[in-house]
Amino acid sequence: MRTQVGIVGAGPSGLLLSQLLHLAGIESVVLERRSRAYVEGRIRAGVLEQGTVDLLDAAGVGDRLHSEGLVHGGIELAFGGRRHRIDFEDLTGGKAVMVYGQTEVTKDLNRAREAAGGAVVFEAEGVRLHDFDGAQPRLTYRADGAERELRCDFIAGCDGFHGISRRSVPAASIATFERVYPFAWLGILADTKPVSAELIYARHERGFALFSMRSPSRSRLYIQCSPDEQLDDWPDERIWDELRLRLDAEAAARLETGPSIEKSVTPMRSFVAEPMRFGRLFLAGDAAHIVPPTGAKGLNLAAADVRYLSRALIAHYKEGRDDLLDAYSETCLRRIWKAQRFSWWMTSLLHRFPEESGFGGRVQLAELDYVTSSRAAARTLAENYVGLPFE
Ligand code: APR
Ligand code: PHB
Numbered sequence: 001m002r003t004q005v006g007i008v009g010a011g012p013s014g015l016l017l018s019q020l021l022h023l024a025g026i027e028s029v030v031l032e033r034r035s036r037a038y039v040e041g042r043i044r045a046g047v048l049e050q051g052t053v054d055l056l057d058a059a060g061v062g063d064r065l066h067s068e069g070l071v072h073g074g075i076e077l078a079f080g081g082r083r084h085r086i087d088f089e090d091l092t093g094g095k096a097v098m099v100y101g102q103t104e105v106t107k108d109l110n111r112a113r114e115a116a117g118g119a120v121v122f123e124a125e126g127v128r129l130h131d132f133d134g135a136q137p138r139l140t141y142r143a144d145g146a147e148r149e150l151r152c153d154f155i156a157g158c159d160g161f162h163g164i165s166r167r168s169v170p171a172a173s174i175a176t177f178e179r180v181y182p183f184a185w186l187g188i189l190a191d192t193k194p195v196s197a198e199l200i201y202a203r204h205e206r207g208f209a210l211f212s213m214r215s216p217s218r219s220r221l222y223i224q225c226s227p228d229e230q231l232d233d234w235p236d237e238r239i240w241d242e243l244r245l246r247l248d249a250e251a252a253a254r255l256e257t258g259p260s261i262e263k264s265v266t267p268m269r270s271f272v273a274e275p276m277r278f279g280r281l282f283l284a285g286d287a288a289h290i291v292p293p294t295g296a297k298g299l300n301l302a303a304a305d306v307r308y309l310s311r312a313l314i315a316h317y318k319e320g321r322d323d324l325l326d327a328y329s330e331t332c333l334r335r336i337w338k339a340q341r342f343s344w345w346m347t348s349l350l351h352r353f354p355e356e357s358g359f360g361g362r363v364q365l366a367e368l369d370y371v372t373s374s375r376a377a378a379r380t381l382a383e384n385y386v387g388l389p390f391e
Contacts (some may be wrong), residue, residue: 003029003119005313006139006152008127009159010039010120012102013285013302015109017156019059020310022116026317029150031124031141033159036110039122043189043262044102046214047072047199047296049387052303053098061108068215069100075385077372078202078248080365084372085198091375091382099199101214102299124148129155129168132281153280156309160286161271169278181268181292181347182354183207186225188239188263192256194219195247201294202247203364207352208294209246219256222266222293224351229265236260268292268347270340275329276305282328284309289336294350295343300387305332307390331391342384 005021007014010032018028032039048056048069056062073089073096088095113120125142132155139150157165166174185208193216200211207224214220223242225234240257247255271290276283285302308331312324349367353360371377 001029001148002151003027004152004317005154005156006137006150007031007156007158008129008139008165009157009163009285009287010036010110010122011158011160011285011302012105012109012299013287013306014156014158015106015113015120016055016059016303017158017284017306017310018118018120019061019109019112019116020055020306021313022113022118023060024310024314024318026313028156029119029121029152030113031127031139031150032120032122033124033127034122036120036122040103040107040110042103042106043187043264045293045296045298046099046101046212046220047300048098048100048105049300050095050097051307051387051390052300055303055307056105056108059109059112061105061112064104064108065098065100068104069098070213070215071096072099072198074198076196076198076200077368078200078251079204079368081248083200083248083250086372086378086382086385088382088386091379092386095382095386097296097386099213105299127159127164129157129165129281132168133279135280137280154313155281157281157283157287158285161290163287165281166273166283166287169281173278175274177272177274179270179344181351182227183224183351184227184229184268185210185222185266185293186229186231186234186239186263187220187222187266188236189214189218189220189261190236190258191217191261192219192258193217195251195254195256200247200251201346201350203350203368204246205352205361206242206246208350209243211243211247211251225265227267231263231265234263236263239263266293270344272333272336272340274333276332277325277329282309282325288332289340291339291343292347294346295339295385297339297343301336301339304335304390308332334391335388338384338388
């Protein structure tokens, strides 16, 4: 089989790339290790920057997003027993974010690919990348019990942090930068009424807590926990009790409990691989970088990579120009490092660091006091949270 762009991974990055290329008349085939049901069942984050919403609109998958997504013009920071609002619309000249689950984004993209007759091979086993340092890269894999080969002009490695694409690059050609945090998030999804109209990021002596939502009747909450936390030790009731202790008094009083639909532990890591291009292989999304979820940047960064990569591939095929492909890695990395900085900062500001003496905690409180009392500081947070401008 032959195509123009061979895409590894049918997460948001791979599916969005194939959809944008399709709209520009460029063929692709997506190879995904898991089943469609598995990919669509994964619960992930849920905050979209305006730029991500615009790109999903451009990809023709914005309808459900606009009818079911919740526009949020700010977030709340809770600390020292009180809640303080950061008003994005006021601080950024009218910008906001959209709360809409990544799971739903993936479903919308799969549906659009299916409607357009797009080739997405689920349960493709043993995907291998070949010859991307030359002019004719290839992907090999097994599907329906047979060995297959996909020849292409370019490979897009959109296969997430644990994927094969980044690991196919010779170690001497790639540099990685990493920080692993000494804590994780325990998340719970439940059909309970949100306790607040906006997200609450809470700093507490017992550890961080986040109140988020998926709809007016579905809540998503997280508490900081240890990285090796066992889910069995956390029956729903214990999670609700812990949330009540960590959220501000008003939110705690309004907290409605109910059975969990999903529970999971998310490790916290900052990671960047450089560069993001190796000959005819381009990495995008979690395959190249991971942020801790505190800044809500993971999916948005993946979408930004895809914006730049689709634009560069379209310039190659339609205008015979390769300058954007040549600039891809640097362009992406400028945005990625700024998002890394912001995600690290939000994480450091709000979590309990086990090894810290009292000094670090006092500095956090001072910084939170500063962020909620200085317009300049609040604006810095708001500008980064809603998403920095594109190049
Ligand atoms: N072969 C084929 N597919 C693979 C392989 C492989 N060897 N390894 C992984 N995959 C698939 C995974 O099963 C997954 O469906 O690649 C896909 C990668 O999807 P994501 O992990 O969702 O990564 P990405 O599309 O870049 O989306 C980034 O996901 O983790 C969040 O915070 C992150 O929101 C961000 C988004
Ligand atoms: C979520 O709703 O899952 C969510 C929201 C904000 C974050 C992280 C996760 O910072």
